[in-house]
Amino acid sequence: MNETLQATVKKICEENGNDRTKMINIVKSVQKKIGCVNNESIDSIAKQVNAPRVDVEGVVSFYAFLSKESKGKIVIRLCNDVVDKIKGVDKVAEAFCDELGIKMGDTTSDDTFTLEYTPCIGMCDQAPAALINDTVVTDLSPDKIKKLISDLKEQNDPSKISFPKGDGNNAHELVNSMVNNNILKKGEVIFSDFESGASLKKALSMKPEEVIGVIKTSSLRGRGGAGFPTGLKWEFTRAAKGDRKIVMCNADEGEPGTFKDRVILTERYDLLFEGMAIAGYAIGSDAGIIYLRGEYLYLKNFLESMIGKAKENGFLGKKILGLEGFDFDIRIQMGAGAYICGEESALISSCEGLRGDPKTRPPFPAQKGYKNCPTTVNNVETFCCVSKILDIGAEKFVQIGTKGSTGTKVLSISGDCKKPGIYEFPFGVTLEELLGDAGAEDVQAVLVGGPSGQFIASDGFKRKICFTDLATGGSIVIFNKQRNMLEIADEYMAFFEEESCGYCTPCRVGNVLLKKCLERIIDGKGEPKDLDYLNELGESIKLTSRCGLGQTSPNPVLTTIKNFRSQYESIIKEKKDGMQPGFDIKKAINEAENLTGRKSVIF
């Protein structure tokens, strides 16, 4: 075995305390050092941390950003989300291929560049975008590629290229990114004035149970998508048996079309840290973890430095605000490119150094979460709401929004509109209002809540964003009348097919079958019965899948059939001869004809 490699791996493992729950960090460091995590390094890691080899290999094969094969020094990951396609990513991809002389998925012969696609990287308002190593490059167009590649060749390191600086803290030296916040509407909760420390002070003057009481009175519900009442979740976690409790912030933001947590992290980290500390006080925890999606690595140094500042100010760390016995610290755990890790139990698996597989519930994280400790997992925006609630009081908070959906919702709006970006509206805003604000014309469909949500047609534009009508984690994607809804549904099914963790058959196989049938219809080979089949299969997948991914993945198909049925019906033909239109006998015998050198005498 290669000794230097072994020594390198040994050193990295030791730096991580030979702790197998730090597996993601270990393999990421190994990959950073030697370009990949090959079989030899997998062997060494397994030996070093005393884990079965298959556990290490399982992690490496699970995450999109980890690889057993070495890639180019510069990996260009072009985002091929539906919104990027609308904004012309195909032409950009062509330009990259031409300039580098390779196909998508390939590496140049000198091992400098690898070119590949990646799902939504949270930049839909500035698409097409790409991740070049850890650097985000936005607003790409074919004419910019020549210069970009020549700059990359010259600098050999994407972080050294001087891109224009983005707005707000994106220009901060520790972020140093061309990403823009595009905050187009500030609301009363997240993007309003806030005095650091004030909420925390109020919380610490109460008993923990009283803090939970305030959150319950505020009727705050989770902003990550599922909308579970936050106060209740905290109460369960506080009541659960366990020596140690954990506060976990879900900053995985993987739902295509969602990018609001990125902006909140960039601009309102103070609200977030304070919300997490308040949660820590309320449930009796001294440890907070922010699970940051791999795509947002460019924010890590900045956030860590801000955590450091908060400690200096006494808002985090030991004896917070001088209160004896209340310690609370936050660390950042990076993800490695897996949508499913946004699901709270998969997120916990990932933090434990495992594949990002969801866990079977019960037990719920509030009972047994991270390393079996009672854990509350909340979305970035949820923690920020907590800070604001303590600041202005629950009574004032419930005045904002609607009765069942208090407060505001930060929406990330993108797609076919003039003003894509971040909008904070009180709950209860209608689609019509937000389409107007975003400058959307000629609208055919609005996708509310990303592909796991629903496609709404114009007869539903008076519907409201709130938990009892149209719930969303923040993703709003607009499609104009030129778009083919079937093709868009098909693109989103490809996303789910790729991102399914594969544990349950209905999700792993069912989504593939849905997509196959949809493609047959798009091909003009559909028949009326296919719609019943799609509906039945979709409902079965939802009913029998283990986690939220499978329980929502058929939605692109189901909600387009429901709300855009005429588009399906217009290309479906009734066939009366009983033959399956999808079966192509010529194609089926082609191989045998070539092999035997004779033509079929029957067909």
Place this chain on the structure above:
Amino acid sequence: MEKPKLATTSLAGCFGCHMSFLDIDERILKLVELVQFDKSPIDDIKEFTGQCLVGLVEGGCANEENVHVLQKFRKNCDILISVGDCAINGGIPAMRNDLSIKECFEEAYLNGPSVYNPSGVLPDDKELPLLLDKVYPCHEVVKIDYHLPGCPPSADTLWEALVALLTNKPLELPYELIKYD
């Protein structure tokens, strides 16, 4: 009134489903009171003599002739039933579906451990139907009205299903007949 007609065929199957059908034993005398057998290996009628009410299909489609026969069944039978796991899922023959035809040929006629074929000839008579790229379940080739699972479905299952269909009664299969382990 003329008795309705029943046709049966075995495509890429092992004839086990037909053997199971014969296991209805003396009940076959009752069956011929309800139907007249048409094209079927049971009476060796080779071509359809007219439109049939029911067609029973054993086995999936492994070659072009299977497809041809199945399409003829679809045209000539009002109700088509996939009988057995091969018809429904492809079954054992579909185990080749991950391999190319070339690989299958090489294993079967050249490299297999028990093969003796010094001249290395692959069977290629023009009478042999061309193989399909993979084995297809029947419902991917033509529309199938009902599926009777099992390997094979038991004689009682086949009997109950046919009698219910022919006498226009709802089919009630007891648990033992649809339990497979």
